[in-house]
Amino acid sequence: MMKRITGLTGLVAGALALTACDGMxxxxxxxxxxxxxxxxxxxxxxxxxxxxxxxxxxxxxxxxxxxxxxxxxxxxxxxxxxxxxxxxxxxxxxxxxxxxLVEITGKNFAPLTITNGETDLVYDFASEWVGVTYREDAQTQLANSEMVFVGYGINAPERDWNDYEGVDVTGKTVVVLVNDPDWETEGLDGKFNGKAMTFYGRWTYKYEEAARQGAAGVLIVHDTEPASYGWNVVESSWQGAQAYPQRGDNAPTFTTMNGWVQKEVAREVLAAAGQDLDELTAAAKTQDFQAVELGMTASTSFENDIRTFxxxxxxxxxxxxxxxxxxxxxxxxxxxxxxxxxxxxxxxxxxxxxxxxxxxxxxxxxxxxxxxxxxxxxxxxxxxxxxxxxxxxxxxxxxxxxxxxxxxxxxxxxxxxxxxxxxxxxxxxxxxxxxxxxxxxxxxxxxxxxxxxxxxxxxxxxxxxxxxxxxxxxxxxxxxxxxxxxxxxxxxxxxxxxxxxxxxxxxxxxxxxxxxxxxxxxxxxxxxxxxxxxxxxxxxxxxxxxxxxxxxxxxxxxxxxxxxxxx
Ligand SMILES: [Zn+2]
CATH class of the missing domain: 3.40.630.10 (Zn peptidases)
Structure with a gap:
């Protein structure tokens, strides 16, 4: 919406002077x-x-x-x-x-295997999940990493919101929802600007925050509406050569693997953990949400070709x-x-x-x-x-x-x-x-x-x-x-x-x-x-x-x- 600047005088006469609301x-x-x-x-x-x-x-x-x-x-x-x-x-x-820049190209992807010790759930690369590493490692290995559902994966002290509160995700794999908690509301009012996406809703932020929390892996749950694009876009964008800035000596820490899963994959994994995706999603929209340890582990591996240029x-x-x-x-x-x-x-x-x-x-x-x-x-x-x-x-x-x-x-x-x-x-x-x-x-x-x-x-x-x-x-x-x-x-x-x-x-x-x-x-x-x-x-x-x-x-x-x- 168009905000008038305080103290502004003398709008040009004859202008259309429409009242502007969002979308108008x-x-x-x-x-x-x-x-x-x-x-x-x-x-x-x-x-x-x-x-x-x-x-x-x-x-x-x-x-x-x-x-x-x-x-x-x-x-x-x-x-x-x-x-x-x-x-x-x-x-x-x-x-x-x-x-x-540095270019990292993943190859020879093992399936993503998720287990609770009894049942193995096995997912194919590209059609069901994608993953990359930001690290300059020839081999990426996520091995039996415990899984934690962290809602929207947001730590925003200025908004009095922390999805990581009370949970230690060091070395674990976090499962994260895309967008921010109030994306489904009508207007632009809310802790996360209502239906407008804040930076906290972007995948870049989710990966950065998970790394700050010490996580080993991140799996963002794809959902077409809140992501605003289909799985086809995830599938094409997260495969092949990926470029990153050359990091030098003060490189921030990175997770081992950053990835996405199809929504139905997340639904199945959570069900195997005795949880319901829709219920957890509803809970994640509330301020008193608590991250949920899933009692499942995630494993995969892949190789990387690395080139600086x-x-x-x-x-x-x-x-x-x-x-x-x-x-x-x-x-x-x-x-x-x-x-x-x-x-x-x-x-x-x-x-x-x-x-x-x-x-x-x-x-x-x-x-x-x-x-x-x-x-x-x-x-x-x-x-x-x-x-x-x-x-x-x-x-x-x-x-x-x-x-x-x-x-x-x-x-x-x-x-x-x-x-x-x-x-x-x-x-x-x-x-x-x-x-x-x-x-x-x-x-x-x-x-x-x-x-x-x-x-x-x-x-x-x-x-x-x-x-x-x-x-x-x-x-x-x-x-x-x-x-x-x-x-x-x-x-x-x-x-x-x-x-x-x-x-x-x-x-x-x-x-x-x-x-x-x-x-x-x-x-x-x-x-x-x-x-x-x-x-x-x-x-x-x-x-x-x-x-x-x-x-x-x-x-x-x-x-x-x-x-x-x-x-
Ligand atoms: Zn463009």
């Missing part, structure tokens, strides 16, 4: 106490969008897995196109920032005319999943055409348009990050090792997957009401005669699922805007059908492929919006901040307080 349309309100210059529309090339998306998602690029020949081809193409667009190299005289973020800059040391950033991840489990027709390349060849192409199209329009006041940065699909690794690396100081970075816009089913009246704002960047967005929406729909699925936690989050965590205000669902041809019903088809049949699978039939007019309209927002931020003298009460505001304020220039 908003738009038109523009704060007058920020400098939000009006900007001309950009000359954005549809040919660039089509050419680059088609090329990046061709089989020749093999799904753009970091550290493969697909990376070399992608980096070469982006460098060439950034240069041709008229950008300068972003990292000194280099177009890239090296990102040290340098991946690359690609960075170009259009230096500002008056304030070249102030930066506005456009981000998109160039990587995708590479080779993945084959579709029935044998196709085993996850081409990532929508996700995120479109966003990567958009960086080039934006660079061309901004360069053509001439340098704005502030510098514009175009950052194509690596290893988003492995956990935002390229973005985290940049945000921890910024080429341009974060307190001199005004804010940014992330692009991850354009909607290719034709023009929509709206765009989808993921995490609206978070920062004053909304006012720049609203001005651009108004200029283009469009509206924004706020977070139709806050329970999916999308604000934590792409690269902008890595910047937000370091305090940099970031917008994340997706394609709309209210299609000009067919309305919200057609839009919902397109979105559902993508999630079920294409997302993170071999069928996210380029299609010559796509209607690019919607993509170009969304791109125009991103151009206007970036251009206006780059022309502005203001330093938009996070809104009062936002989780990232304290970090930004601290970063700005210690800075003698910039924010």
């Amino acid at each position: 349309v908003m738009g038109g309100e523009i704060a007058s106490d920020l400098d939000i210059p009006e900007v001309e529309a950009g000359e954005l090339s549809e040919a660039t969008m089509i050419d680059i998306t088609r090329t990046l998602s061709s089989d020749e690029f093999e799904g753009r897995m970091p550290g493969t020949p697909g990376e070399e081809k992608t980096v070469a193409l982006l460098t060439e196109r950034f240069e041709a667009a008229g950008l300068q190299p972003g990292n000194g005289d280099s177009w890239v920032q090296e990102v040290p 340098e991946s690359q973020n690609v960075i170009g800059v259009l230096p500002g005319s008056e304030a070249p040391d102030e930066y506005v950033i456009h981000t998109a991840h160039w990587d995708h999943l590479g080779r993945c489990p084959a579709a029935p027709d044998g196709d085993d390349i996850c081409n990532g055409a929508v996700d995120n060849a479109t966003g990567t192409a958009a960086l080039v199209a934006l660079a061309e348009a901004h360069a053509k329009a001439g340098a704005p006041r502030r510098s514009l940065v175009f950052l194509a990050v690596t290893a988003e699909e492995s956990g935002l690794l390229g973005a985290y690396y940049y945000a921890s090792n910024p080429v341009f100081p974060l307190d001199q970075t005004v804010g940014g816009i992330n692009m991850d997957a354009f909607q290719v089913a034709g023009p929509a009246k709206d765009v989808t704002v993921v995490g609206p009401g978070k920062s004053q960047l909304d006012w720049f967005m609203n001005a651009a929406l108004q200029a283009d005669g469009r509206v924004a729909t706020a977070n139709p699925k806050p329970e999916a936690g999308y604000y934590y699922r792409s690269d902008h989050f890595a910047f937000a965590k370091q305090g940099v205000p970031m917008l994340y805007i997706d394609g709309g669902e209210d299609l000009i041809d067919g309305g919200t019903e057609a839009g919902a059908a397109v979105a559902a088809d993508y999630t079920e049949n294409r997302y993170h699978g071999p069928k996210d492929e380029f299609n010559e039939e796509w209607d690019w007019s919607g993509v170009m309209a969304d791109l125009q919006l991103f151009y206007r927002i970036g251009r206006s931020m780059a022309a502005s003298t203001s330093w938009p901040n996070w809104n009062e009460g936002d989780e990232f505001k304290a970090t930004r304020d601290e970063s700005c307080a210690s800075s003698d220039q910039g924010c």
